[in-house]
Amino acid sequence: MNERVVLRFPLLRRLEHWVMVIAFVTLACTGLPQKYPEAGISLWFFRLIGGIEVSRQIHHVAAVVLILVTLVHLGSVGYDLFVLGKRPSIWFSRRDLSNALKALLYNLGLRRERPKQGWFTFEEKLEYWALIWGTLVMIVTGFFLWNPILASSIFPGDWIPAAKIAHGSEAVLAVLAVLVWHTYHVHLKHFNKSIFTGRLTEEELREEHPLYLERGPEPRRVPEMQRQKRRLWFGVGYAVLAVLWLAGTYWFVTAEATARAAPPPIPELAHEVVYQTPVPTPVPTPAMAAAGGQTPTWQEVGPWLRAQCGYCHAGRHGFGGLDVTRREGVLQGGVHGPSVIPGRPGASPLWFWPQREDHPLHPDQDGLVLLWQWIAHGAP
Ligand code: HEC
Numbered sequence: 001m002n003e004r005v006v007l008r009f010p011l012l013r014r015l016e017h018w019v020m021v022i023a024f025v026t027l028a029c030t031g032l033p034q035k036y037p038e039a040g041i042s043l044w045f046f047r048l049i050g051g052i053e054v055s056r057q058i059h060h061v062a063a064v065v066l067i068l069v070t071l072v073h074l075g076s077v078g079y080d081l082f083v084l085g086k087r088p089s090i091w092f093s094r095r096d097l098s099n100a101l102k103a104l105l106y107n108l109g110l111r112r113e114r115p116k117q118g119w120f121t122f123e124e125k126l127e128y129w130a131l132i133w134g135t136l137v138m139i140v141t142g143f144f145l146w147n148p149i150l151a152s153s154i155f156p157g158d159w160i161p162a163a164k165i166a167h168g169s170e171a172v173l174a175v176l177a178v179l180v181w182h183t184y185h186v187h188l189k190h191f192n193k194s195i196f197t198g199r200l201t202e203e204e205l206r207e208e209h210p211l212y213l214e215r216g217p218e219p220r221r222v223p224e225m226q227r228q229k230r231r232l233w234f235g236v237g238y239a240v241l242a243v244l245w246l247a248g249t250y251w252f253v254t255a256e257a258t259a260r261a262a263p264p265p266i267p268e269l270a271h272e273v274v275y276q277t278p279v280p281t282p283v284p285t286p287a288m289a290a291a292g293g294q295t296p297t298w299q300e301v302g303p304w305l306r307a308q309c310g311y312c313h314a315g316r317h318g319f320g321g322l323d324v325t326r327r328e329g330v331l332q333g334g335v336h337g338p339s340v341i342p343g344r345p346g347a348s349p350l351w352f353w354p355q356r357e358d359h360p361l362h363p364d365q366d367g368l369v370l371l372w373q374w375i376a377h378g379a380p
Pocket residue numbers: 305308309310311312313319320321322333334335336337339349350351353354359360361362363
């Protein structure tokens with residue numbers, strides 16, 4: 001080593017890192033609010049960018065960028081390994097295990113010196129492989145979420161919710177890893193700028209990668225003649241991979257419209273939906289059928305209604321404009337129209353509305369039987 005600086009990251013690596021940073025931050029910012037949609041900050045974010053729908057679309061674009069940069073990375077790594085014959089220096093060796101142990105002891109104050117590490121430290125290797133693994137998990141589970149119907153026609157349906165949990169959990173894990181592991185090791189411990197400048201000084205090398213300084217750069221192993229040939233083979237292989245990858249990506253994003261198109265918004269007036277959806281128990285229960293003989297009249301129903309519902313639905317100013325203290329008031333109904341359709345209890349709000357979950361009072365079964373009978377007999 002006679003130069004004072006060495007090239008650590010060629011331009012392509014630095015560009016990959018930038019693209020990765022942008023894609024990662026975008027994915028996290030648009031994805032986490034979807035995982036925690038009720039959090040205040042999520043709502044604030046959705047309002048800021050114009051809704052959850054916009055968030056999803058940006059998330060999808062960033063996902064495609066991530067898939068594509070993965071292809072680029074595979075190509076450049078493949079070139080280094082296959083054409084240039086470089087050693088996979090980012091791969092683990094036995095030494096990393098002992099280095100990890102030594103680092104642990106050092107951090108606990110049980111060892112005086114930090115372990116000597118090579119071109120990539122075990123911390124860097126762990127992070128790199130966590131990124132690779134995480135990206136794989138996100139791409140696969142993301143496919144499930146993007147194309148749920150297609151995915152469930154190939155795999156068991158349970159895999160969709162499982163993929164959703166894995167996708168969200170891996171996201172949290174990845175963000176925490178970046179905030180803790182990455183921030184500490186490359187920003188706090190010592191601000192390592194090599195991924196931006198591409199260079200490391202000799203001093204930094206001595207500090208972080210002393211073993212590399214001792215051993216020096218690895219010799220070129222593939223002679224130029226052979227490299228020509230390998231380049232050709234690599235070009236063909238990579239072209240095939242790239243075509244498959246791009247076709248797969250296209251299929252990924254277009255196979256199914258389900259996740260791309262948002263479901264229609266729930267109408268402002270949820271009540272209207274309720275009128276159309278099947279009512280809770282539109283058929284008489286056995287108790288109602290058993291009580292079939294007698295015909296209740298307003299004489300019985302009126303007092304019951306007044307007692308049960310009068311507290312909130314009395315007079316012109318009753319909730320929902322409903323007045324249950326007079327038979328006419330009940331027939332006339334409230335803001336949503338008649339509450340009784342004589343002869344059709346199942347379709348009468350007076351019978352089903354108070355059974356709704358969001359209605360503050362749920363009448364007892366006997367009362368419901370009474371109401372059902374009364375309406376069924378024409379609300380006399
Ligand atoms: C504690 C208060 C309370 C009681 C008691 C109560 N309700 Fe209600 N009810 C409400 C409120 C609040 C609404 C919703 C009003 C709105 O949507 O504007 C409502 C709405 C309704 C509606 C829909 C009216 C419309 O057209 O919008 C019906 C029908 C109804 N109640 C029936 C009943 C019946 C029958 C009982 C007695 C078994 C009853 N309620 C008891 C509070 C009450």
